[in-house]
Amino acid sequence: xxxxxxxxxxxxxxxxxxxxxxxxxxxxxxxxxxxxxxxxxxxxxxxxxxxxxxxxxxxxxxxxxxxxxxxxxxxxxxxxxxxxxxxxxxxxxxxxxxxxxxxxxxxxxxxxxxxxxxxxxxxxxxxxxxxxxxxxxxxxxxxxxxxxxxxxxxxxxxxxxxxxxxxxxxxxxxxxxxxxxxxxxxxxxxxxxxxxxxxxxxxxxxxxxxxxxxxxxxxxxxxxxxxxxxxxxxxxxxxxxxxxxxxxxxxxxxxxxxxxxxxxxxxxxxxxxxxxxxxxxxxxxxxxxxxxxxxxxxxxxxxxxxxxxxxxxxxxxxxx
Amino acid sequence: xxxxxxxxxxxxxxxxxxxxxxxxxxxxxxxxxxxxxxxxxxxxxxxxxxxxxxxxxxxxxxxxxxxxxxxxxxxxxxxxxxxxxxxxxxxxxxxxxxxxxxxxxxxxxxxxxxxxxxxxxxxxxxxxxxxxxxxxxxxxxxxxxxxxxxxxxxxxxxxxxxxxxxxxxxxxxxxxxxxxxxxxxxxxxxxxxxxxxxxxxxxxxxxxxxxxxxxxxxxxxxxxxxxxxxxxxxxxxxxxxxxxxxxxxxxxxxxxxxxxxxxxxxxxxxxxxxxxxxxxxxxxxxxxxxxxxxxxxxxxxxxxxxxxxxxxxxxxxxxx
Numbered sequence: 159x160x161x162x163x164x165x166x167x168x169x170x171x172x173x174x175x176x177x178x179x180x181x182x183x184x185x186x187x188x189x190x191x192x193x194x195x196x197x198x199x200x201x202x203x204x205x206x207x208x209x210x211x212x213x214x215x216x217x218x219x220x221x222x223x224x225x226x227x228x229x230x231x232x233x234x235x236x237x238x239x240x241x242x243x244x245x246x247x248x249x250x251x252x253x254x255x256x257x258x259x260x261x262x263x264x265x266x267x268x269x270x271x272x273x274x275x276x277x278x279x280x281x282x283x284x285x286x287x288x289x290x291x292x293x294x295x296x297x298x299x300x301x302x303x304x305x306x307x308x309x310x311x312x313x314x315x316x317x318x319x320x321x322x323x324x325x326x327x328x329x330x331x332x333x334x335x336x337x338x339x340x341x342x343x344x345x346x347x348x349x350x351x352x353x354x355x356x357x358x359x360x361x362x363x364x365x366x367x368x369x370x371x372x373x374x375x376x377x378x379x380x381x382x383x384x385x386x387x388x389x390x391x392x393x394x395x396x397x398x399x400x401x402x403x404x405x406x407x408x409x410x411x412x413x414x415x416x417x418x419x420x421x422x423x424x425x426x427x428x429x430x431x432x433x434x435x436x437x438x439x440x441x442x443x444x445x446x447x448x449x450x451x452x453x454x455x456x457x458x459x460x461x462x463x464x465x466x467x468x469x470x471x472x473x474x475x476x477x478x
Numbered sequence: 479x480x481x482x483x484x485x486x487x488x489x490x491x492x493x494x495x496x497x498x499x500x501x502x503x504x505x506x507x508x509x510x511x512x513x514x515x516x517x518x519x520x521x522x523x524x525x526x527x528x529x530x531x532x533x534x535x536x537x538x539x540x541x542x543x544x545x546x547x548x549x550x551x552x553x554x555x556x557x558x559x560x561x562x563x564x565x566x567x568x569x570x571x572x573x574x575x576x577x578x579x580x581x582x583x584x585x586x587x588x589x590x591x592x593x594x595x596x597x598x599x600x601x602x603x604x605x606x607x608x609x610x611x612x613x614x615x616x617x618x619x620x621x622x623x624x625x626x627x628x629x630x631x632x633x634x635x636x637x638x639x640x641x642x643x644x645x646x647x648x649x650x651x652x653x654x655x656x657x658x659x660x661x662x663x664x665x666x667x668x669x670x671x672x673x674x675x676x677x678x679x680x681x682x683x684x685x686x687x688x689x690x691x692x693x694x695x696x697x698x699x700x701x702x703x704x705x706x707x708x709x710x711x712x713x714x715x716x717x718x719x720x721x722x723x724x725x726x727x728x729x730x731x732x733x734x735x736x737x738x739x740x741x742x743x744x745x746x747x748x749x750x751x752x753x754x755x756x757x758x759x760x761x762x763x764x765x766x767x768x769x770x771x772x773x774x775x776x777x778x779x780x781x782x783x784x785x786x787x788x789x790x791x792x793x794x795x796x797x798x
């Protein structure tokens with residue numbers, strides 16, 4: 159993915175050069191820490207990529223791209239407290255390394271700074287982009303709340319799960335492309351189509367994540383295969399199986415007496431009986447196709463269309 | 479304060495009528511709960527008041543006024559977690575009544591919605607007001623961080639304390655007047671003067687709060703007089719006394735062996751020896767005067783100037 163490397167380098171350089179203007183070091187140390195954990199920087203890469211689809215320059219969209227990256231990191235800081243996650247990318251999470259208060263307040267300042275970065279656009283675009291971004295930000299909060307609510311429920315339906323991952327993950331990918339597109343000269347209609355492309359891509363991406371966790375190649379997948387099963391995570395596979403399982407299988411899913419690899423095997427057998435894997439693969443295909451249909455609607459110049467087609471391919475065939 | 483009652487009613491009605499557009503009830507119940515705790519709604523009242531200083535209408539500034547109120551309540555939700563406060567206005571705080579996760583996430587959505595409300599201004603004003611508001615929001619976070627940092631330090635200087643309360647409390651009052659002023663037709667210069675007025679008023683107001691906690695009339699002061707002393711809170715009085723105390727008195731301040739009213743009496747005696755009370759009164763006077771000088775610079779029509787003069791009087795002579 160050489161085309162994307164340039165965007166990634168631009169972003170990594172900008173993040174490395176970022177310094178807080180003033181303020182207590184204790185507030186900004188956790189900000190530096192989470193930014194330095196790195197990652198693919200997928201969302202801001204999408205902003206820069208979208209800015210060039212119609213002949214614009216990525217550099218002009220660097221402010222909003224950082225805004226999206228700051229927002230994403232804010233959500234990681236706060237979600238990790240709520241989910242009581244101890245590790246992120248193999249390093250202690252901020253609430254563990256520093257304190258819950260540090261993770262809350264440094265997250266808050268990142269959220270505010272996300273708006274400041276996002277505002278670095280031509281004034282005539284500001285009302286529209288601000289509205290799109292803040293609606294997306296609210297939706298991401300709503301998705302996180304639904305995710306937490308689902309943990310306490312045993313009757314979550316597949317449609318509810320899809321709506322949750324749409325809000326928690328997919329809309330921010332859509333928003334990234336929308337913002338970048340508009341900064342780079344896309345029309346409103348093109349940007350709406352890019353948004354839909356990102357949204358369906360995000361859904362397919364998250365579903366593939368669920369799939370890889372249970373069926374990935376252990377040699378290529380970065381985490382333990384079966385991790386979701388061991389943690390009783392309500393994934394697409396789990397919820398699909400739960401909807402279609404016999405009464406006995408349902409009980410086994412909800413109160414599995416096994417541990418370790420035995421538990422993984424038992425649940426995978428149950429997934430096999432209910433057809434959870436092909437159903438998930440079909441849902442991924444469905445959203446991949448819907449993404450490509452949206453891409454068609456965007457009516458981009460050929461180079462732009464190829465770039466996004468390649469991106470979808472890259473994100474949906476990865477194995478880690 | 480009849481002139482302010484109309485603003486207060488406008489705000490209370492708007493808050494009562496507010497409903498989330500969509501999203502999980504679990505996310506918005508804590509929002510409703512904290513909004514219904516009420517309060518003086520001082521900050522949004524300042525927005526509406528400032529909007530009318532130059533002949534504008536308060537109603538035109540209702541969006542940004544709610545933005546400031548939402549922001550203030552976001553900060554209460556998160557601060558109460560960090561400060562481990564169990565009660566607010568005599569009712570359980572959100573993190574106690576619901577959960578820390580609820581207080582974090584509902585606070586997050588209030589912060590985003592603060593930006594959405596604030597954006598309800600004429601597009602040509604948006605870049606300027608967004609910049610002012612987001613800078614202020616960052617400063618409030620920095621003030622909260624300094625406040626937490628100070629708890630672990632025994633060498634906080636009076637100047638640092640003033641900077642902390644300026645950031646944590648005063649800048650938001652300044653920002654409220656700035657935003658309302660600009661929406662209501664104040665020039666940039668007038669709005670800057672209003673900002674300075676609000677900032678000095680906020681400093682005087684917070685210092686008076688410190689003073690009343692130790693020297694208020696028990697019949698008029700809403701809380702227990704001496705509460706700050708019993709909680710070892712680092713107030714202006716405390717820090718002033720610590721700077722000037724003899725080595726022996728310093729030890730007594732930092733490790734007071736007494737409890738209850740004995741402790742309050744011992745610390746008050748120490749405040750008396752170091753002249754903490756008159757020093758605090760002088761600082762209040764100083765900032766009151768600086769506020770009035772800024773008001774002069776604003777060169778408002780007489781009715782507007784009187785309204786703000788009365789407001790300062792009202793806020794700085796209250797006893798609860």
